[in-house]
Amino acid sequence: MVQSAGRISLWGIEAFLAAAEEGTVSAAARRLQASPSAISQQISALEAALGATLMDRATRPVMLTPAGEMFRQRARVILTEAHQARAELAAEDMAGLTRFRLGMIEDFEADVTPRLLAGMAEDLRQCQFQLVTGPSHRLFDLLDTRALDMVVAADMGATADWMEVHPLLSEPFVAAVPRGAVDPGGDVLAQLKTLPLIQYTLRHLMGRQIAEHLARQNLTLAHRFELDSYPAIMAMVAGGAGWTILTPLGYLHAQRFGDEVALMPLPFEPLSRTISLSARRGVLRDMPERVADRLRGLVRAVVVDPSLARLPWLEGRLKVHERP
Numbered sequence: 287m288v289q290s291a292g293r294i295s296l297w298g299i300e301a302f303l304a305a306a307e308e309g310t311v312s313a314a315a316r317r318l319q320a321s322p323s324a325i326s327q328q329i330s331a332l333e334a335a336l337g338a339t340l341m342d343r344a345t346r347p348v349m350l351t352p353a354g355e356m357f358r359q360r361a362r363v364i365l366t367e368a369h370q371a372r373a374e375l376a377a378e379d380m381a382g383l384t385r386f387r388l389g390m391i392e393d394f395e396a397d398v399t400p401r402l403l404a405g406m407a408e409d410l411r412q413c414q415f416q417l418v419t420g421p422s423h424r425l426f427d428l429l430d431t432r433a434l435d436m437v438v439a440a441d442m443g444a445t446a447d448w449m450e451v452h453p454l455l456s457e458p459f460v461a462a463v464p465r466g467a468v469d470p471g472g473d474v475l476a477q478l479k480t481l482p483l484i485q486y487t488l489r490h491l492m493g494r495q496i497a498e499h500l501a502r503q504n505l506t507l508a509h510r511f512e513l514d515s516y517p518a519i520m521a522m523v524a525g526g527a528g529w530t531i532l533t534p535l536g537y538l539h540a541q542r543f544g545d546e547v548a549l550m551p552l553p554f555e556p557l558s559r560t561i562s563l564s565a566r567r568g569v570l571r572d573m574p575e576r577v578a579d580r581l582r583g584l585v586r587a588v589v590v591d592p593s594l595a596r597l598p599w600l601e602g603r604l605k606v607h608e609r610p
Contacts, residue, residue, distance in 0.1 A: 293335055294332060294335045294336065295328070295331070295332070295335075296364070296365070296368055297328055298328040298329065298331050298332035298335070299332065299361045299364055299365060300318065300328075300365060301314060301318065301320075301324075301325045301328035301329055301332070302328070302329050302332055302340060302341070302354075302357075302358075302361060303358065303361050303362065303365065303431070303432070304317050304318050304325070304431075304433070305325060305329060305341065305343075305348055306341065306348065306350055306354065306358055307431045309346075309347030309348060310346065310347060310348060311325050311326050311329075311343060311348070317428075317433050319416070326343070329341070329343070336353075336357065338351075338353040338354075338357070339351050339353065339354075340353055340354035340357055341354045362432075365432055366432070366566075366569070369432070369435075369566075369569050369570075383410050383412075383413050383573075384412055384413055384414065385413060385414050385416070386406070386410065386413050386414070386415050386416070386435055386436075387416040387418070387433070387434045387435045387436075388403075388415070388416070388417050388418070388434065388435065388436055388437070388438070389417075389418045389419075389420070389425035389428055389429065389434040389436070389437035389438065389439065390417060390418070390419050390425075390437070390438050390439075391419070391420070391421070391422055391425065391438060391439050391440065391561070392419050392420070392421075392516075392539070393533075393535040393536065393539055393561075394438060394535075394585075395419045396539065397538070397588045397589070398581070398584050398585060398588055398589070399417065399419075401584050401588070402577075402580060402581060402584060403415055403417065405580060406577070406580070418433075418434060421489075421490040421491065422437075422439035422440040422442060422490075422491045422492075423442065423490070423491050425437040425438075425439045426439060426442060426564070429449075429564060429565070429566070430446075432566070435565060435566075435569075435570060436563060436564065436565040436570075436574055436577065437563070437564050437565075438454065438561065438562070438563050438564075438581065439561065439562070439564065440491055440492065440559050440560070440561050440562075441453075441559065441560045441561070441562055442491060445564075447567075448566055448567055449564050449565070449566065449567060450564070450565055450566075450567040450568075450574055451562050451563070451564050452562055452563045452564075452574060452575060452578035452609075453560050453561075453562045453607035454560075454561050454562055454563060454578060454581055454582055454585055454606065454607055455535075455560070455561045455585050455589070455590070455604075455605070455606055455607065456558055456559070456560050456561075456603075456604070456605050456607065457533045457534050457535060457558060457559060457561070457603070457604050458533065458534075458551070458552075458556055458557070458558045458600070458603040458604065459496065459499075459531050459532065459533055459552060459556075459557040459558065459559070460531070460532065460533065460534065460537070460549045460550065460551060460552060461474075461478065461529060461530075461531060461549070461550050461551070461552055461553070462519075462520065462523050462529060462530050462531075462532055462537060462547050462548070462549055463478070463481070463523065463529040463547070463548050463550065464481075464523055464524065464525075464526045464529070464546065464547065464548075465545070465546050465547060465548045466548075467481065467526065467529075468529075468548070468550070470550055474550065474553035475553040475554060478507075478529055478553065479507065479508075481528050481529050482508050482509055482510050482511070482527065482528035482529075483507040483508065483509040483528060483529060483530065483531070484509065484511045484513065484519050484522050484523060484527065484528045484529065484530040485497070485509050485511065485512040485513070485530070486512075486513065486514070486519065486530065486531070486532060486536075487512055487513060487514035488512065489514065490514060492533075492559070493512075493514075495557070495559065496531050496557070499555070499557045502555070503554045503555055505554065509528075510528075511527070511528070516532065516536045516537075516539040516540045517539070517540040517542075517543075519532070519536075519540070520536075520537070520540035520543040520547060521540070521543060523543070523546075523547050524543040524546035524547050525546075531552065533559065534549070534589070534593050534597070534600060534604055535561075535589065537549060538589065538592075538593065549597060551599065556603075558603070560607070563577060563578045563581060575609070578609070579609060582606050582607070582608070582609070585606055586606045589604075590604055590605065590606055
């Protein structure tokens with residue numbers, strides 16, 4: 287038991303939760319963009335204010351004490367209420383918001399994201415922006431732990447009851463092949479079976495979706511490479527090392543190889559995915575819906591319209607979701 291002194295702060299609560307959820311003080315510091323010593327000091331001050339030891343920081347990962355487990359539930363409620371209060375105190379046009387933490391899949395980081403943040407910066411002149419890019423499952427984890435306010439990511443299936451979801455884009459999976467290597471008028475699947483498949487990594491949601499879909503089609507395709515980089519995959523396809531399955535967004539992400547790569551529909555049962563904006567329900571009032579509307583316009587202008595102009599056969603398959 288530690289001696290009680292000082293006052294409980296939201297910063298201390300946030301530092302405690304981050305350490306509990308990340309497993310180490312150093313990881314919590316990276317998440318909160320602070321130094322490990324600052325996080326450790328905040329946790330110590332919180333323990334002093336509560337008069338209880340909350341965690342054993344000598345273990346890896348850190349272990350919560352019974353008091354820490356009990357307080358963690360309260361801490362989550364306190365932070366949720368604090369975020370709600372911050373949102374309610376902001377003006378309805380969001381001009382009073384002072385911090386915005388956005389998670390974005392890599393597919394949007396080069397073209398859509400800069401335009402989104404530039405536009406929002408004009409509206410939110412007092413706001414500091416934090417952007418995290420990464421795979422969908424990681425972004426949802428950060429949203430779940432309140433490390434992010436909103437995420438734009440591929441839908442992962444079931445939606446938690448604390449989330450609000452705004453669909454943005456539906457896109458099909460397509461085959462990317464070395465230009466001239468496959469005759470689209472012939473037996474495309476038979477031709478593809480003569481080429482190695484360059485797989486998108488199974489560590490990410492998209493790679494697992496593709497693998498599971500191929501299994502449902504009872505397709506066993508020869509493969510030697512499993513990569514997690516669109517440019518690397520497209521470079522290998524452009525060089526004739528094999529073919530791959532990806533989405534139009536993945537193709538645009540590495541479009542400098544477009545002259546050496548041809549896209550075509552999958553020669554078996556189609557597969558698609560939906561990209562949505564997700565946030566904690568009710569915390570930011572109507573801000574998620576308004577950001578989703580802004581994103582829909584950007585996605586249409588930057589992704590959908592140029593893609594349909596170049597690949598008309600994507601019409602009806604690559605489309606923006608309108609607001610319900």
